[in-house]
Amino acid sequence: MFKKILFSNLGIVLILLTPAAVLAQRTIPSDDQQLLYEIYKELIEYKTTMSEKNNTIAVEGMAAWFQAAGFEDEDVFIGGALPHKGNVVARLRGSGVHDPIILMAHIDVVEAEREDWNLDPFVLNEDEEFYYGRGTLDDKAMAAIFTANLIRFKRNGFVPNRDIIVALTSDEESGGSNGINWLLENQPGLMQGALAINEGGYGLLQNGEPLANTIQIAEKIFATFQVTARNPGGHSSLPRDDNAIYDLAEALLKIRDFDFPVELNDVMRISFQRQSEINTGQRAEDFGALLQEPIPEGSLERLSREAAINAQLRTTAVATLLDGGHASNALPQSAVATVNVRMLPGSDPQAVLRTLVRVVDNPSLEVVYRGGGRVSHPSPLTEELLGAVESVTEAMWPGTTVMPTMSTGATDGAKMRIAGIPTYGVSGLFVDRNDMRIHGQDERLRKKSLYESYEFLYRLAENLSN
């Protein structure tokens, strides 16, 4: 028995045939909760950071679970851009009535230093309420859940009406070998699907009780611009008003004071509608007011003051890097600032560039677009998807609102949307929004949330393929 392992880099394709026996045997526990626990613990304890490079070892470990559960070798693929940047794609075959559903999660994590943490970040620690470790939330919870659920489907004899594909990938957080991009480009046949479920959506807790279950439908797009001021300079003992640093500073303050116009897509309209339903008092009224035309000034002003809400309303621009001058005793000959823009989905970077030029309003300054993410559009909020999420949410957490959202940061969802696969960030992982710890110290996840999400994602995939 051989397992096909494929890696390619810069057009060179390397096929390694590794004896399947290399994958150490796993024994599938009969208890569902134990099954998830063992997979989760194993995954947390692989150091899948940029510096430790254990991604391929981790995906081989997950492949060993699929193998132990009886998946055929041809249905478990391992490959990636580099030998240590492995991805695994496993397939549960269905009746083929519909195109497949893809359950995707990244297995790489951001760095975590032992001395920065109270606990070893690469040991699954626990107390009564929480599991602790790098990746317990982002994104090894979903990766472990999808792996365990595919095994449960098979064990339970479930025959879906479409293939259910689990894709566990590398380099979502950082590194130039993004697994989703690599799979889409190099193994498009493996990644054909009618829709995908990904990270990016969470359940929101209020006083420990479920309030809303979010679905990430869209993402803002990262773009980088540069503003440069130039000047002949001179001796600093003879200062003049014209000065590259002052000119640049003025331009940046204009950018600070400028608000891009409010633009609400359909997703955000539904989201704000539901926000108005789950909030109370002035806040509920303010969210409701966002749907009026024109939006009442007071409501818009109050909500725009909150960074997290302001970022949902409009494209934002902020100075993030600065460089200027060449000597402490010379008038600066140049000053350069990087302005990071998070564009609403569907925005055109060239239109943003024209806006920035207009805002800076100084023809002697140069404003250029330095590049960024590709334009992606929101996934359609279909009745099939929304209906499934709503019915499973209602069954598990009665009275909890399902809320579509747009992420202000980036996930692999945008890459899938660009490839034409509608992708939805939904996890049923309930977290305290004010204490998420993603990428931070002592990352953790409520035990109850992990096991409830396990059940939620099982029922959701079942519902979407029944």
Ligand SMILES: [Zn+2]
């Ligand atoms: Zn993530």
